[in-house]
Amino acid sequence: MGCGGGGNPYIGKLGALHQLKLGRRLRVISPDSVTGGNVCIVLFMGAPLVCIEKLFSSEIQSAFEAVKEILCSGQYSYPNLESDLDVKKENGVKYIENFPRDFYKCSEKDNDVITALMPAEIGGLNSFMPLVVAAELDLPVVDADGMGRAFPELQMFTPFIYRDQYAPSCVSDENGVREVVLQADTPKELENHYRAICVNQGCMSGVCLTPIPAEEVCRVTVKYSMSRAWRLGQAVMEARVNHRHPVDTIMEHENAVLLIAGKIVDVQRRITGGFTRGHVDVEGFGEHDGHLLHVEFQNEYLIATMQTGGKTSEVKACVPNLIMMVDTDTGEPVNTDEVRYGLRVSVLSAASAPQIRTPEALKVVSPQAFGYNHVEYVERTDYVEYGSVVQT
Numbered sequence: 001m002g003c004g005g006g007g008n009p010y011i012g013k014l015g016a017l018h019q020l021k022l023g024r025r026l027r028v029i030s031p032d033s034v035t036g037g038n039v040c041i042v043l044f045m046g047a048p049l050v051c052i053e054k055l056f057s058s059e060i061q062s063a064f065e066a067v068k069e070i071l072c073s074g075q076y077s078y079p080n081l082e083s084d085l086d087v088k089k090e091n092g093v094k095y096i097e098n099f100p101r102d103f104y105k106c107s108e109k110d111n112d113v114i115t116a117l118m119p120a121e122i123g124g125l126n127s128f129m130p131l132v133v134a135a136e137l138d139l140p141v142v143d144a145d146g147m148g149r150a151f152p153e154l155q156m157f158t159p160f161i162y163r164d165q166y167a168p169s170c171v172s173d174e175n176g177v178r179e180v181v182l183q184a185d186t187p188k189e190l191e192n193h194y195r196a197i198c199v200n201q202g203c204m205s206g207v208c209l210t211p212i213p214a215e216e217v218c219r220v221t222v223k224y225s226m227s228r229a230w231r232l233g234q235a236v237m238e239a240r241v242n243h244r245h246p247v248d249t250i251m252e253h254e255n256a257v258l259l260i261a262g263k264i265v266d267v268q269r270r271i272t273g274g275f276t277r278g279h280v281d282v283e284g285f286g287e288h289d290g291h292l293l294h295v296e297f298q299n300e301y302l303i304a305t306m307q308t309g310g311k312t313s314e315v316k317a318c319v320p321n322l323i324m325m326v327d328t329d330t331g332e333p334v335n336t337d338e339v340r341y342g343l344r345v346s347v348l349s350a351a352s353a354p355q356i357r358t359p360e361a362l363k364v365v366s367p368q369a370f371g372y373n374h375v376e377y378v379e380r381t382d383y384v385e386y387g388s389v390v391q392t
Contacts, residue, residue, distance in 0.1 A: 002324035002333035005299035012128025019135035037115030038211035059206025062172035079183030092185035123150025148222035148353030155187035246331025317349035351380035
């Protein structure tokens with residue numbers, strides 16, 4: 001959705017195309033059609049900038065296999081695993097380091113335990129990876145996610161906001177070194193635990209979160225978000241063919257407001273604490289001449305402030321509303337790992353999904369949750385929910 005994070009989507013696109021070349025299927029199903037078993041959420045955790053230099057391998061598959069082995073073994077009853085493995089507990093997290101690769105051998109009778117995958121967020125690479133992994137496993141992907149956009153931390157995931165079970169889950173590196181969490185007191189403690197591991201693994205780890213029972217999927221997720229992204233992309237491509245301005249098309253599709261159109265004149269970016277953090281300044285031109293938009297990010301764009309004629313800055317947009325940065329000429333999203341001096345961009349603001357605007361959600365996704373205590377969130381209610389493509 002152009003919010004800046006999730007990793008470079010082009011890398012995910014190549015992975016999906018490779019699966020098709022191998023003769024595998026990329027299947028998407030409506031969340032309303034999930035009737036049995038559990039849905040697993042898979043993602044990459046880390047700093048998006050790292051993906052440019054370190055391509056993905058089998059991190060997510062390794063994490064998924066560990067969670068499936070635990071569920072299929074019959075030895076797990078939350079929060080305990082009946083085994084001789086060394087279990088540790090600290091900082092509100094109960095876990096097993098170096099989880100063995102031969103813990104349990106799944107068979108065909110276990111195929112109904114996990115019946116589908118789902119993206120954690122509709123953002124960049126993390127939108128594609130469930131399709132890539134599901135193609136390898138011959139599983140469908142549910143047309144839903146846990147954010148309706150991208151956010152940088154696990155406690156901002158709607159199934160963690162509206163459910164109180166955060167385990168079992170697993171984090172893995174490219175070498176198959178896995179750590180399984182059997183219990184976490186809060187999703188923030190799970191985030192902190194996994195983020196520290198991710199930093200040690202080079203700021204890029206595969207994660208499989210606790211499965212969601214099929215009957216709860218529609219209640220705790222943002223439905224039809226993959227279809228939303230598909231429709232938006234389709235609209236932009238049709239605009240190019242019909243010689244329409246793609247930014248105007250995005251505004252129409254998302255009820256978005258154009259904050260500025262201009263040129264990037266400054267970028268400050270660093271990797272710290274397992275995140276890509278920094279800011280980007282966009283100097284307006286045309287009708288936006290004399291305006292400077294300052295956008296701060298933590299993997300995703302968090303807050304946009306406008307300065308006019310050197311005067312005091314005014315907040316124009318903030319989380320959980322979407323701050324979307326796109327190439328002015330093509331409408332392509334510009335992620336935080338791609339922003340660079342001289343790029344001509346348009347920055348827009350759009351409403352977020354209702355599921356992340358509730359009082360419960362705002363505790364973890366409001367400006368204050370990111371340390372902007374002086375910023376007041378102004379709710380936008382012009383969000384339009386599109387149905388699932390697979391139903392049309």
